[in-house]
Amino acid sequence: MAKVHMKLARVCRVHDILLDFITCKAAEENFITSVDSVDHGPVSDYKVRRLCVDNRNIQENILLRGLILSHVRSLTIFGNFLQIPLSTFTALRVLDLEYCQMLQDHHLAYIEKLFHLKYLKVNSNLITELPQKIGELRYLETLDISRTGIAELPPNIVRLQRLARLYVCHRTIFPDGIIGQMQSLEELDKFGVFSYKHEKPLKEFGQLTKLRSLTIRCDLHWSTDSEGSQADDLDSCMESLISSCTVRNLRILKLYNSPLSCPMSLDSWCSAAPTTNRLQKFHITFCYISKVPNWMSSLRNLKELKLYIYSLRPEDFEILGEMPSLIFLNLKTFYGTNGRIYVCGDNKGFSSLKCFSLDIIYSGTAVEFEAGSMPKLEHLKLEFPLIEMESPMSASELGIRHLSNLTKVDLVFLSCFHYDSNYDPAADKEDSIIKSVATLIKAVAEALPNNPTIKFELRW
Known part of the structure; x- marks a missing residue:
């Protein structure tokens, strides 16, 4: 295979x-x-x-x-x-x-x-x-x-x-009324939304029965009370796109220019995703959401998901794990709840997941994969800072020993002092937290059944 x-x-x-x-x-x-x-x-x-x-x-x-x-x-x-x-x-x-x-x-x-x-x-x-x-x-x-x-x-x-x-x-x-007349359109990249008035062209996408792939870039400012109803209309348009039976690949870039202290909520985007939904690829990037909404578990055909989440919670992984067809998962976050990102191993979630990428921006968050979590995972990529003398990562191999199907491991360490696109802990003559973590993870990964390839990278 x-x-x-x-x-x-x-x-x-x-x-x-x-x-x-x-x-x-x-x-x-x-x-x-x-x-x-x-x-x-x-x-x-x-x-x-x-x-x-x-x-x-x-x-x-x-x-x-x-x-x-x-x-x-x-x-x-x-x-x-x-x-x-x-x-x-x-x-x-x-x-x-x-x-x-x-x-x-x-x-x-x-x-x-x-x-x-x-x-x-x-x-x-x-x-x-x-x-x-x-x-x-x-x-x-x-x-x-x-x-x-x-x-x-x-x-x-x-x-x-x-x-x-x-x-x-x-x-x-796009001139008014143009989109709805482009009946042969199957892929559009990239439709720009600069005003709440652009909700009308967004509604026209529902008329395109052949549309399969759509990329939208929003450059909207955080809505005020006077714009609240317009923001609701825009959310309604997004719900229509997600619930569409034709769009399979949907990418939304930079949803709102909101302050980081006010992550977006997607709860109103879907009251209930229909079982006929054909969405297979879904990206929301360059805008942080507050949490994974419950309706995402209804995306039964989704194979690829990319999200920026302000703070990862255990509940987020529970919802994501319910997607039966999910193969590729890419998450970016500032930190985990109480300084911890914990992937539960209930042997039910992530039944199809093969590739998982996690990017942690702030230091001080520990990652732990429990036994039975992500049972079919083949490719793991983690990116996190290792800049403090004491780190919750320093005494952990992240639970990689539980990911028995791994064939490839990519670890990117963010450091204030070093840059190396192909870091080798064995060649590092300094005693550092980076060396100790990399050495520990390498030893555990090499003991896995599939003998996965391991790559370490240092970035500023």
Whole structure:
């Protein structure tokens, strides 16, 4: 059975000689044609399908002489923009301008001529608006303008009847009534909420029957008495999203700009989550909540949960443990109740959990896993400060001996004096609390049945 890991590698690096070989081989097979200031051999005499142009580190733009461009399906540009118009690529399906430097509005002129375009990604603060005829790209399925200076979407974006994935900056404004008309939308990242008046667009998401993934960023200030009813309306919208039968991945960033002394309550978000709820991934981050609300135990299909909780209580773990499908759990907190975070081992909770990450901000909190707690846990990541001469962690191995299925342990110690991305307690010649804790945990973990890999890291 494949092991479950917290992070997956997205990129890799190869030697320059190997890269040149890959580039030449890809050109020979007509898989991808790469054109830059380095001569990789003839690139003409055949119809180019996938073209990558690298205009970086050269004084003049590369001229695409000899290439048959009418059959190009995919175009990626690094560095300066091309000297030829985009309308030359009449068969283009994919246009990736993420790494195209100094990209400006006029570079996207006549983009509507790319009739077959399915994927468009641009990245430049100099792009301030989409072309007015963007709606003519009737086959466009993915539009990524998340790293541009576009302040508002044009109304005719609703003509993109096949648009399934839309990535925007949280500052980008959606005209009134637009969201409800984007019936093909399956994923939206990231919708910004700056005012309580934005509750109306939030309600429109309920009209999107195909919507599966939604990221919302809220930049709202703590509500006063005069805004109380508006805050209730916003809570009602959130309840509608959570109770939706279509949204499966919901991420909410920075819910309120509230003082740390006033953590948010989510009790009113759901009176009772329906059994038909399909939510599988749920994040509420950059805003601390007061406690885990009782209704979360009703999220029967939830597989991944990430929360910032002001203070972790035993009751919070009881509620979280009732989620039968939960696999990934990521918590961040200031401290535990009475200086302790205790994971009870009743052999009932966390029946599916395989990855658990806990980040403790303040020192003075002890963590203890009881026998029978998190019975299927494979990957444990803990981050906590070890900066005092006396710490409740110093005499404990955290109950790791009870987590018999562990295959990977990551421990991050926050210290005022040291930084080491790959700390080895055996090589540390100083007698310190960090060394004693790491040595103890390592000895206990190495005695577990699966012989888990162990990594220690020191951070300031």
